[in-house]
Amino acid sequence: MSYFMYDVMGVTVDEPDPAMMERVLDGLADADDEHPDVSLSHESGWCLSVFNSGLLIWENPDDDALSPGEMRDVTRAETLRLLGLLAAGDIESIKTLPWLR
Template sequence: MSYFMYDVMGMTVDEPDTETMRRVLDGLAEADDEHPDVSLSHESGWCLSAFTSGLLVWENTADDSVVPGEMREASREEVLRLFGPLAAGNITAIEELPWQR
């Protein structure tokens, strides 16, 4: 497995295609205080977490020395666009964005 998603309830979806990613993002409509986000993680440890508020968090869950980045008001389409390179392992394409750290 090279990448996977967590839906809003924390269930794992292995290697989702674009349509499945859309459905998982649609699940944010059911987010609550206990389950506020969905995420896509690559086996390298890099992860994008999307919240209903439009907050997008970029972090490396395997390396605590990397400061997470944030992007505010990310649209659903922007999140989907970024999920593609992450799923493909193109970390550089995402890391180069203007993350607030």
């Protein structure tokens, strides 16, 4: 399965391992109004965006039938877990979480 991340400046990181995912998250310390998040996108179309505040946005931009979901105050450990699930293609496990729409 193919996946990639965008760092806070929009640079693409192809198929990052967990250590690289952590480094990309570290870049959120430099987030600003123009570059507020990092994200991981899976070939299925699903995307998880991460903000420094602990906000996560879960969406599939290719599917207009489902509005984006969000979770607030998500810990770094949980964020890394969810990024790992998405990278592995475990979409169903992420979908079952309590996303606010």
